[in-house]
Amino acid sequence: MDEPRRHPRMHPPGLHPLDRHPGACRAGRTRSGGGRSMNPQLQAALDAAEHGWHVFPLRPADKRPALHSQALCPGTGACTDGHRKPEQRATTDAARIRAAWSAGPYNVGVATGPSGLVVVDLDTVKANDPKGTPDGVTSLQALCERAGHTVPTTYRVRTASGGHHLYFTAPEGIRLGNSAGRLGKHIDTRAHGGYVVAAGSTLPLGTYEVADSTSPVPLPAWLQEALQPPSRPAPEAPTPEGTRAKGYAAAALRGELRNVSTAADGTRNATLLRAARALGRLIASGDLSRTEVEQALSRAASGNATQSQRYYDDVIRRGLDWSITHNPATGGRA
Numbered sequence: 001m002d003e004p005r006r007h008p009r010m011h012p013p014g015l016h017p018l019d020r021h022p023g024a025c026r027a028g029r030t031r032s033g034g035g036r037s038m039n040p041q042l043q044a045a046l047d048a049a050e051h052g053w054h055v056f057p058l059r060p061a062d063k064r065p066a067l068h069s070q071a072l073c074p075g076t077g078a079c080t081d082g083h084r085k086p087e088q089r090a091t092t093d094a095a096r097i098r099a100a101w102s103a104g105p106y107n108v109g110v111a112t113g114p115s116g117l118v119v120v121d122l123d124t125v126k127a128n129d130p131k132g133t134p135d136g137v138t139s140l141q142a143l144c145e146r147a148g149h150t151v152p153t154t155y156r157v158r159t160a161s162g163g164h165h166l167y168f169t170a171p172e173g174i175r176l177g178n179s180a181g182r183l184g185k186h187i188d189t190r191a192h193g194g195y196v197v198a199a200g201s202t203l204p205l206g207t208y209e210v211a212d213s214t215s216p217v218p219l220p221a222w223l224q225e226a227l228q229p230p231s232r233p234a235p236e237a238p239t240p241e242g243t244r245a246k247g248y249a250a251a252a253l254r255g256e257l258r259n260v261s262t263a264a265d266g267t268r269n270a271t272l273l274r275a276a277r278a279l280g281r282l283i284a285s286g287d288l289s290r291t292e293v294e295q296a297l298s299r300a301a302s303g304n305a306t307q308s309q310r311y312y313d314d315v316i317r318r319g320l321d322w323s324i325t326h327n328p329a330t331g332g333r334a
Contacts, residue, residue, distance in 0.1 A: 042101040044200025045108045049097055053115040053198075054090035057106035061204060063197050066106050070311065081322070082273055082315050087111040087193065107201035113192035118176055118219045118227070120166040121196065123186040136163060139184035147222050156212040157196075160203040164211065165196055168219035175264065176227050183226055191227075249287035253279060253296060260300040272301055272312060273319045280323025290320060 090111035122136025256275035
């Protein structure tokens with residue numbers, strides 16, 4: 001484990017304990033009694049994890065993740081098979097949390113997607129807003145009145161700037177993403193692909209504090225309906241262009257392209273990596289050419305994209321390299 005730093009801003013790529021494989025983390029030596037006192041951010045992280053919420057470290061006195069970015073990804077530890085975002089590295093494991101926060105007073109991020117949460121963020125009026133612009137609280141009250149409902153009572157955190165975070169449990173079987181302004185002025189939401197700053201975290205403006213400790217209630221159906229994006233037609237599975245593959249190899253290529261092109265939000269990266277590894281075996285055996293596989297997977301990913309094409313091409317390259325390395329050439333199929 002790296003030695004704690006006095007005023008850590010951000011670990012260099014690959015050195016933060018949550019950047020390592022889970023098995024590589026050891027419990028930190030910070031303790032709540034009989035010695036050095038537990039830092040409040042560590043306690044906040046453990047408290048959140050006790051709720052079943054997945055946490056990861058944010059920079060001290062900041063809202064930005066302390067974990068390395070995609071641009072600085074070393075491709076080691078937890079990212080051996082491709083860059084893993086903070087949402088994917090967030091944890092509820094107490095030993096990993098103690099190891100991560102032993103290096104300094106990191107603020108606490110709650111990854112809303114894996115935590116099964118939808119958080120409604122009610123922001124304050126900004127300095128450059130026109131006179132009369134409502135804040136998030138006022139906008140939500142107006143929204144509730146129009147819908148014929150009262151403002152839900154649920155777990156609530158007062159933010160450092162004076163806004164509010166309302167925590168709801170996510171609906172079963174429905175994947176909601178983040179939104180900005182969809183519900184009203186100065187109302188954002190965080191769900192899959194997002195995170196919020198947890199109670200106990202501190203910014204120069206102040207501290208995030210629990211304003212209502214009520215357990216999160218289910219997201220009301222009328223709010224769920226307002227947050228659901230319009231349905232999109234299912235993308236058609238691309239067909240390989242000019243492939244010379246036959247039989248099993250051709251069928252495998254079509255199947256993996258279909259999987260990638262129809263992958264749901266939050267599963268695209270893993271699906272693309274699995275497809276590259278599966279097809280890499282057929283490249284190693286001589287049944288497929290690397291060029292046709294790379295081009296076909298790249299097209300399939302671009303038709304269902306939420307990341308840059310460069311990002312997906314990197315996932316494809318990593319997956320093929322790994323598979324070809326671990327599957328020595330044995331000649332073509334009979």
